[in-house]
Amino acid sequence: MSLPKRLLTWFRPDTTRPLTQAWLAALWMGLLANWPLWRQLSSMPDAGPGFAVVFAGMVTAATGALLSLLAWPRFIKGLLVVLLLASAALAHFIGSYGIVFDPTMVVNMLQTDVRETRDLLSWRLFASLLLLGALPAAWLLRRPAAPAQPLTRRLGGNLAAFALALVAMVVLALSVFATLSSTMRNYKTLRYMVTPLNAVYSLASAGARRQAAPSGPPAVIGADARLLPQPAGAKPPLLLFVVGETARAMNFSLNGYERPTNPELAKLPVLSLRQVTSCGTATAASLPCMFSPLGRSAFGDLKGPQENLLDVLQRAGLAVLWLDNQSGCKGLCDRVPNSSTARLPEGAAPLPPGLCTKDELGEEECFDEALLHGLDKRIAALDPERVKRGVVLVMHQMGSHGPAYFKRSPPDLKPFLPECRSNALQQCPREQVVNGYDNTIATTDRLLARSIAWLQGQATRFDPGMLYVSDHGESLGENGLFLHGMPYAMAPAEQTRVPMILWVPEGGGLAASLKPGCLAALRDKPASHDNLFHTVMGWVGARADVYKPEWDLLAGCRAGG
Incomplete structure (x- = not known):
């Protein structure tokens, strides 16, 4: 050739x-x-x-x-x-x-x-x-x-x-x-x-x-779970645990952000912890870790499925309910009563107009406020003997899930305009991306304020309280990054620093058991998702061999702690 x-x-x-x-x-x-x-x-x-x-x-x-x-x-x-x-x-x-x-x-x-x-x-x-x-x-x-x-x-x-x-x-x-x-x-x-x-x-x-990963049921933890004896006449606890979505700490005005993203919570006696880090940078990683007693480092080495906080609380005798307005509980709620905004309790009134919307494909999405609808009936449907001992209600938000932030806030709650109306965030001016995101934080602010109002109405039966924490943060264009999910070791603070807010009403049983002024000292103390399992256990008076008082944020504030 x-x-x-x-x-x-x-x-x-x-x-x-x-x-x-x-x-x-x-x-x-x-x-x-x-x-x-x-x-x-x-x-x-x-x-x-x-x-x-x-x-x-x-x-x-x-x-x-x-x-x-x-x-x-x-x-x-x-x-x-x-x-x-x-x-x-x-x-x-x-x-x-x-x-x-x-x-x-x-x-x-x-x-x-x-x-x-x-x-x-x-x-x-x-x-x-x-x-x-x-x-x-x-x-x-x-x-x-x-x-x-x-x-x-x-x-x-x-x-x-x-x-x-x-x-x-x-x-x-x-x-x-x-x-x-x-x-x-x-x-x-x-x-x-x-x-x-x-x-x-x-x-x-x-x-x-x-x-x-080994097959079969999850490994049992907290087999000895129990409730501590309560003083005579004490009301059972009612803890509302709100799991936020994609909320980053630096966009909460409670944490020093210059924009008024928390106007309603600012009027309430809440405590916002400012130095909290997440287990991961995506829901699939963070959510199971948040409900584990192991902490982020040990949880990453876990070889197979394991029970979680909800299982231990239920084994201790409490009534547990998971309400979802997201893509599910990642298996956490499989063994406890669970529902969603799409499944209303029997006898509940229909959701108010405008609380849910449908897109051009007919898919329905509800604003997080739908989580509050019919709560009394949902609790009434739980085991009454368990309810007498106490209730832990978990609400899983849609929160600030992107990239379509504009869909996460209702039309009557958009204080920051103009907002990016596209899911192609890189095509919008950054200030419009931030506006859309900040509107979602304002929406969460209203949800939490109305949740506290509902809890106050339960004070005749229960000792109420609220704990809010997001699963991970979000990048809004810093260094060319959007959304979340970066490998943890390389992730920026925007994706790992998350808000945590506590409402412990004065005059309640929990507040009475704490040293005066001690809660305020937690504001700038470093904390993380590692603390959640143990703090919730301590909050509702549950104990088990997996409970670590040194990881319970409130343990040091209790009388004699």
Whole structure:
């Protein structure tokens, strides 16, 4: 074969071959679907254009190496179509919101409901899916079948391509080793931006963890749970535990924020703790950890399912009820009475007009105030013997869930305008994004104030109190980041600093048991989700072997504590 023909064959490879298809897809995904990664590298002072070019070569070689091992007829096309579409979607979300795709994000994604998924849909997402995913996938599917080839020859070609890709990766890495090592050390999130390898790794890691988890019922904790004896004439406790969603501490005026996001709570005798950190940066990670006695560090090492705070409280003899206005309780409420804003108690009046809305697809979403509707009937439906001992009512908010913040506040409660009316937050002026978010905090403020008003009405039967804390925070464009879900070790304070608010009414049994002025001293004391399990146990007078008084925020304030 003449030299011109050889060159023409080289530049016009046989696209029917699975190995050729694999490498063309690797080039497409490595170079084009990673545009958020190249944008990020271009903004780093210690990573110049030369490094970006070399890193692009490494990413392409790594993707090609993996696909070379999988380049087999009747298999490679389907795999590449899935990877192309996944890479296109990841490019949109990473580029638009600055998120990364790690194993925790996989779990969060699998637990997302229709409402949350709907909020993420946009024309920009469809455009990315079309241009980066569907078009190359359509071209790929139109390629004719490859001619028959002996198994050993195809295997040898695949292994040779794999080996050459590894050699190329090593050579490229060595050529920029100093810059590569410092960049990967200083910017650890980069590893979760490499598409589609981030998806392959994260899905495999999440799947391996799920397979490794033992099957069967959750491990029992607090088998000796019991209630402390109450003084004669004492009223049973009624604790309203409000689990917030995506609320960050720095946007609460109770914590010093310059905007009046808490006008109603500011009029009430509440205590806002200002130095509280979360278990995680996403609901799937934080929520189970919040209800565990282990604390964040030990909970991360947990190998299998375990009972939680609700199980222990119920075993102690209390009435427990979970009310949800979100995507579910992540398994926490499976063994206790539970309901949602969509399921009204029998005999309850219909929800007032305007409290719930339907979108163009007919999906219904209720504002968090619907959680307060029919509470008396809900409590009346619980076991009366348990109610006599006390009630723990958990309300799980929709809160400030993004990116469609404008949907989370009702029309009559939007003090900060104009607000971003799009889920493409990066397309709105940042002040409009903040306005929309702050309106959700004002909505939570009203919910908590009205919750306290309801609790005050229960004081003839119970010793009421309220504890509010969010599951995680939120980024609103700081350093190009939106939403949440960053790996905890790399997450900014906006995603890990959360509000915690206590209402302990004067004249109640709990207040009488506390040293005067002691609660106020907790305002600037460091606290975290680690304290929740033990603080709630102490609050309602429940004890078990898993209770740690040193983690109970109120223990030091009790008389004799």
